[in-house]
Amino acid sequence: MTKPIEEAYALAKQKYAAIGVDTDTVLEKLSQIKVSLQCWQGDDVLGFMFPDQALTGGISVSGNYPGKATTPAQLRADLDKALSLIPGNHKVNLHAIYVDTDEKIDLDQIEPKHYEKWVQWAKEKGLGLDFNPTCFSHPKSTDGTLSSNDPETQAFWIEHVKRSRKVAAYFGEELNQTCVNNIWIPDGYKDNPIDKMSPRVRLRDALDQCLEEKFDDAHMLDAVEGKLFGIGAESFTTGSNDFYLSYALTRDILWTIDAGHFHPTEDVSDKFTAFLPFGKGLMLHVSRPIRWDSDHVVILDEATTRIGETLVRNDLLDKTFIGMDFFDATINRVAAMVIGARSTLKSLLLGMLSPIETLKDAESTGDFTTRLAVTEEMKSFPFGAVWEFYCQQQNVPAGTEWLTEVKDYEQKILTERK
Ligand SMILES: C[C@H](O)[C@H](O)[C@@H](O)C(=O)CO
Numbered sequence: 001m002t003k004p005i006e007e008a009y010a011l012a013k014q015k016y017a018a019i020g021v022d023t024d025t026v027l028e029k030l031s032q033i034k035v036s037l038q039c040w041q042g043d044d045v046l047g048f049m050f051p052d053q054a055l056t057g058g059i060s061v062s063g064n065y066p067g068k069a070t071t072p073a074q075l076r077a078d079l080d081k082a083l084s085l086i087p088g089n090h091k092v093n094l095h096a097i098y099v100d101t102d103e104k105i106d107l108d109q110i111e112p113k114h115y116e117k118w119v120q121w122a123k124e125k126g127l128g129l130d131f132n133p134t135c136f137s138h139p140k141s142t143d144g145t146l147s148s149n150d151p152e153t154q155a156f157w158i159e160h161v162k163r164s165r166k167v168a169a170y171f172g173e174e175l176n177q178t179c180v181n182n183i184w185i186p187d188g189y190k191d192n193p194i195d196k197m198s199p200r201v202r203l204r205d206a207l208d209q210c211l212e213e214k215f216d217d218a219h220m221l222d223a224v225e226g227k228l229f230g231i232g233a234e235s236f237t238t239g240s241n242d243f244y245l246s247y248a249l250t251r252d253i254l255w256t257i258d259a260g261h262f263h264p265t266e267d268v269s270d271k272f273t274a275f276l277p278f279g280k281g282l283m284l285h286v287s288r289p290i291r292w293d294s295d296h297v298v299i300l301d302e303a304t305t306r307i308g309e310t311l312v313r314n315d316l317l318d319k320t321f322i323g324m325d326f327f328d329a330t331i332n333r334v335a336a337m338v339i340g341a342r343s344t345l346k347s348l349l350l351g352m353l354s355p356i357e358t359l360k361d362a363e364s365t366g367d368f369t370t371r372l373a374v375t376e377e378m379k380s381f382p383f384g385a386v387w388e389f390y391c392q393q394q395n396v397p398a399g400t401e402w403l404t405e406v407k408d409y410e411q412k413i414l415t416e417r418k
């Protein structure tokens with residue numbers, strides 16, 4: 001422990017204690033939270049199955065920063081580096097295309113054995129894993145996937161999603177913790193469709209087939225991720241947010257809320273308490289949309305802060321799986337992971353460091369003056385001192401020192417990659 005960090009924490013602790021917040025308890029609580037680090041930030045969403053296939057599905061990565069991972073071993077090394085700079089014990093989120101096998105297989109052939117090395121690594125590092133079927137960047141995804149009106153194409157994707165659920169359940173069993181299997185498809189139309197019903201009925205029925213096999217909730221939970229629009233599907237998204245909200249509620253599965261998948265002025269955090277009185281639980285894709293679903297690296301902006309605050313203030317952490325979803329190739333990809341994860345954790349810490357009961361009391365007695373005054377004053381409380389102490393406690397660099405480590409890694413490892 002460095003002395004200045006300890007001293008600053010001692011002062012901060014007193015200041016928070018004066019308003020009824022016990023910082024030691026807060027840090028203990030924060031250390032229990034897992035965020036799921038999306039592996040696809042490490043290689044621009046290419047994966048190892050068809051790495052030469054262009055990224056499709058209306059999502060896009062910009063930039064060409066040197067050193068992206070091109071093998072599973074490289075990606076794991078990058079994740080190791082990133083995780084060593086993020087306080088706490090977390091999960092890694094894989095897409096199906098991140099197989100680690102010498103076999104030449106297609107998406108409708110994946111099996112748990114193709115991901116064994118990921119599981120072995122996760123066990124060694126004490127990590128959890130999440131999973132996603134990859135319903136894009138594939139020759140069969142150009143005209144729809146699960147909602148395709150071509151029975152052969154649709155059957156291919158149903159098989160892929162069924163197999164993805166088996167892989168997810170295998171992860172959960174092996175790692176003894178829930179693996180979320182998140183289903184997102186890019187199906188939609190560039191221009192106004194005439195028939196808006198049939199694609200959605202096909203999607204509903206296809207999903208019902210995918211979900212037929214039952215798994216233990218302790219190992220695998222299904223989640224469905226809606227979206228407003230994608231590039232090339234601006235007029236109609238089959239798996240829209242309303243569609244999946246209804247689907248998740250009626251099938252008792254998780255609803256995935258991606259921060260970039262709504263109208264820009266919507267407050268995504270406001271959706272948590274609209275869904276959870278009825279729904280099983282949420283999966284979050286914490287992201288940063290700039291004008292569109294641009295998947296910028298998460299920072300501690302107002303939207304992210306509101307996500308953290310809402311989860312904490314409303315006691316939603318037990319029902320919410322927190323993942324991140326961004327991919328930026330204009331900066332060092334390992335740094336991107338670290339920045340996004342640290343910022344997400346900071347939003348949770350900020351939420352925990354408020355005098356929630358005092359604020360709730362003020363609100364329930366109609367004292368909105370106190371509610372506004374205290375929340376504003378909290379913004380200049382010594383949150384940074386608590387964060388730095390937490391980093392130190394968790395044996396990760398407290399401040400920008402982590403960047404020195406990433407720069408060093410870049411020089412020694414990333415720049416050597418072809
Ligand atoms: C890789 C994608 O981000 C992802 O699977 C999906 O979650 C999404 O957000 C598409 O916009």
Ligand SMILES: [Mn+2]
Nearest residue numbers: 225258285325
């Ligand atoms: Mn997403």
